[in-house]
Amino acid sequence: MSAQITIRGARLHNLKNITLTIPKSQLVVLTGLSGSGKSTLGFDILHKEGQRQYMEALGMVTFGLSKPPLDSITGLSPSISLDQYLTNHSPRSTVGTATEIYAYLRVLFARLGHRPCPTCGKDVPPSSDPSNAEWEGESDDDVAAPEETFPCPHCGAPVPEMGMANFSFNKPDGACPTCTGLGNVHQANLKRLVDEQKSLSDGAVFGWDIRYLNRYTSTLETAAAYYGFEFDFALPIKDYPQPQRDLLFFGVDSPLFRRHFPKIEPPTIVREGRFEGIATNLLRRYAEHLHEHIHEADYRDKLEDFLVTQTCPDCSGTRLRAESRSVTVNGQTIIEVSRMSLIDLGAWVSALPTVFSPDERHIAESILVSLRDGITRLVEVGIGYLTLERASPSLSAGEAQRLRLASLLGSGLSGVLYVFDEPTIGLHHRDTRRLIEVLRRLRDFGNTVLVIEHDLDMIAAADYVVDFGPGAGKHGGQVVAVGTPAELVEQPGSLTGDYLSRRASIPVPPHRRMPNDSVITIHGARENNLQNITVRLPLGLLVAVTGVSGSGKSSLIFDILDRAVRQRLYGAGEAPGEHDAIEGYEYLDKIITIDQAHIGRIPRSNAATYSDTFTPIREAFAATPEARQRGLTARHFSFNVVGGRCERCEGTGVLTVKMHFLPDVDVRCPTCHGHRFTSETLAVRYREHNISQVLDLTVEEALTLFSDVPAALSRLKVLSDVGLGYLQLGQPATTLSGGEAQRVKLAKELGRRVTGRTLYLLDEPTTGLHLADTARLLVVLQRLVEAGNTVIVVEHNLELVKAADWVIDLGPEGGAAGGKLIGQGTPEQIVQTPGSYTGQGLRELLDSTAKPFRP
Structure with a gap:
């Protein structure tokens, strides 16, 4: 087996025909300026080609996984990547569910949990039914099975059996019925919905134009008559009597309104006065769009502006139903255990054998071994402070990456190429050393560990370093230096070597500003x-x-x-x-x-559109004599609206081909050939560039091209100042890293007038x-x-x-x-x-x- 990976003539993105040899079974760091080509080599070539070659060797279809532009690549291993992207944005996902630890805890509580008898309230030990000692299949957990019972040892009343599903907030048997296991409920923010100082006639309700106002006031008037009171549309909302207020906000079906007229059945049709209520309507619309396609996300976001999230009043945010919350193991509920840090949870698990009976120890033995192993790995990667109840969407990119790293440690794989994207993100200087030891352990299993990194401690700890540069974007894409960290320090032209040797450093300000009374x-x-x-x-x-x-x-x-x-x-x-x-x-x-x-959920959003840089660029095109002659306005140079864009691909430049059970594949649009615009729009040029070519430029290249357009120049200059000079104007926002997205946002704010x-x-x-x-x-x-x-x-x-x-x-x-x-x-x-x-x-x-x- 080859002891090295050899790449010849790599030309992807900004890589300039590079040839490189990387030793295998070592900890290798790829470093260099942002945009110098590190990720292109690590992810787009080594990782993707490793995956493609492995699938090809297994006889699997690799359609859609094209070979990158290079002459040859040898010595590759099957690859696994850990990037910075959070993979689970579901509010139902937690640290516990994202690992196997919560599943093992559910087994532990189902098999060995004590609970109060529903009839007499005395302690009921775990059921001794032998059938309950086996793990139940997860696949049919949420199928309602006939409820098994056993007699309470104190009063003889039937006590329902409990299984794993009773401790899952993602299954009906365990979830709190009020919040369906989310732990919180949405309520309308009444202050955002109406201006209480105004009357309905004066436009108190946000979003009610004259058409809506006429329709809804008519229904409100009918509803008031149905219940035998008057609705005064000239009265400011702050002065409404409670029935009027509850009708407006919550509608005729709500308990809040019905309490005023308990003996009257609500009207069944709008013509009779069936008014939904503006708050009730908002919550219904939000619920309807909650699980829809990603393109609905913007609409959901707008609705969320009018909502407040509150802790569920029934489960107090614990997500589980009352029966499940009352079960204890060694005096602790599964809620209390899920709120322990992983370090404290490890100590609690380790102490359990001393309090279990011999029979309980026999049942728990394999569960406790699996729990201890899983918790130990998470502590080793530096996230021992997390709790199992922590929601996955709230994790930082670094935490999510280390969560996945812990699962790799448990796999025991050998001969794999691991590609990591800045694993030190979100990690304090103190904990970097421990992470380095974890990566070295992966290496010592016989794997090649490739790390894209800027942290000097990580670079210094590498077996081998590849430094890219000398600049970013078109000024990068070359290998500046290779070797051990000690060899890197001695090589001229290596910016990383300069910082590693302390020949270069970020200066300490000569004078620090000191606090005043503000x-x-x-x-x-x-x-x-x-x-x-x-x-x-x-x-x-x-x-x-x-x-x-x-x-x-x-x-x-x-x-x-x-x-x-x-x-x-x-x-x-x-x-x-x-x-x-x-x-x-x-x-x-x-x-x-x-x-x-991230700054965009869809590929058509990019740094140029988000930072408002593209608007003055479109205006510059529209101002050319050729555009005027053709009657083209700035609108025609936008790929987001109908006019000058290609309608076959709707301005994206690609068409998505559905591959059934395989991942979707994007192919170049056959009409515009990937240029996004109509031939008429592409015929207009600004300083020898059409609008499609401009989108292919980097920020630095665009700075030169639009040096005579002050509005574009100032915004491009800010993008360059925050370190994004290498970024292509048209690069889809969905492909930007978290750090790049943040700097685009910063550039947008800096482009505004600083007050x-x-x-x-x-x-x-x-x-x-x-x-x-x-x-x-x-x-x-x-x-x-x-x-x-x-x-x-x-x-x-x-x-x-x-x-x-x-x-x-x-x-x-x-x-x-x-x-x-x-x-x-x-x-x-x-x-x-x-x-x-x-x-x-x-x-x-x-x-x-x-x-x-x-x-």
Whole structure:
């Protein structure tokens, strides 16, 4: 078997005909500037070609998996990739359901759980029925089976048998009937639906134009007459009597309205006065669109603006029905166990054999072994602070990736090529060493572990490094240096080698801004694991919020501060996390939150359209003599609307071919040949480029082309400033990483007029950035602060933290052992703070005599 992978003449995307040899069964890091070609080689060539060759070897159809443009590739292994994309956005998915751990717990509680007798209330031990000692099939769990019972040992009354399904919130037998196992319920935000100061005649209801107003007031009038009262349409809504109010909001069928007229049956048709209620109507429409196709997502988002999410009143957010919540193992319910951190859960599981009887130990033995193994792997990859009840959509990209990494550790596979996309994302400097050991274990199983990474500790720990560059986009795509980390440091022209040897570094500001009287103070923060802390956030500074993963950073900044400020400034519906009070709102005019959520759910959205860069470009085309002569306007140069786009593919350039049981395949549109537009539109040129060719340009290339179009130039310049100069204007938003999406959002905000008194909240803005790009991003952030704004970054990257004016450090650990304020002050003051892991990492960076990074 070949001991190396050899690639010859790779020409995909910006790769410039590169030839490269990568040693197998080693930890290999691909690094370089953002957009230099790392991901193209790692994912688009090595991973996809590894998959294709493996499927081909098995005799499987590989139609749709085309071979990448290269001369040859040898020595490949079957490949598995772990990228940054969250694969499960379902609100029904949790850390417990995404792993096997919750399934094992369900077996444990079904077989060995104690519960109160439904009749006499005394403790009923587990059923001794031998048939109940076997695991039941999951496939027919949700088929209603005849209910088996056994007699209560105290009163003899029948007690229903319980199975795994009774402890699943995704199955009818276990789910709380009120919230169907979601843990929360949606209610209409009445303040957003109406202006209570106005009357219906004056347009109090949002969205009721004259047509709706006439129709609905007629029905309301009929309904009022049906129940024997008058409806005054000139009265402000705030002055409505309760029956009128309940009728308007909740309709004739709602219990809230029917309580006023318990003996009158509601009308059955609209003509008789069957009014649905504006809040009831909103909730119905939302429910109807909840599970529809992704194209309905924008409509759902609009409806969500008028909803508030509240904890389910019946199950208090626990998702399970009452009978399931009363079952205990060693005095703990499955709810209480699911709320333990994985570290604490491991300790609880380990203690169970000491409290079980010999028979119980016999039943539980295999379950406990599987539980311990699964929990240990999750703790090893650095997410021991998570709880089983944590919702999967709330996980960061790094956490989701480490969740999948834990499952790989349990597989025991050998001879595999693993491709990881920045596994250190969201990981504190302290925990990177443990992750490196996990990746080395995968390597020691006999696998090749390929890591796309910017973290200097990870690069220094590699067996072999490939450095791409020298620039990004068309200026990249070459291999600048290869070898061990020690060899990389000695090679001229390697930007990574310069940072690794400390020949280059992000400078510490000569003068840090200091706090003044303008401060936002959060009192008594208790959301999630926050320990009733009071935090002062000085305004007008660059503030870094730090701490190990799970220490409470996001809870403090995004769950509490962001939502509270939005509620105060804009009347937003989402309630802030638990806290006592916030002082200092008067210092803020605006809040802008820039997270890593993707900027588009459909491929037709891209960086140019999202950042408003494409509008002045279309206007420039429309202003050409040729466009005027043909009667073409800016609208004709849009691929999103009817006019100048190709209608066969509706401006996407591709047609999707349904492959039945195989993945769908995109093929080039045969009408426009992938150019998106009609031939008439493509005939118009701006400086020798048609509109389709412009979409193929990178931001840097477009800067030169549109140097005479100020509106386009300023927006393109900002995209370049935030490190996206390599990005193609027309690259689909769905293919952008979380870090790229965040920087596109940042560019959009920077393209607007900066007013001062704005609070910017950023979630790990250095994600996906080489240190050289991080230095550029810092210039942009400092520019925002210089204009009188406040920039708060939740960040692990110590190179950015050392450049901040002020640091808020949380910890000391994650989960239940975190949530405390460890220290606040300048980076130099954090270095002196006892017990601060951030301070320990900063000490090295702020020490000008520190040694270079070494493996």
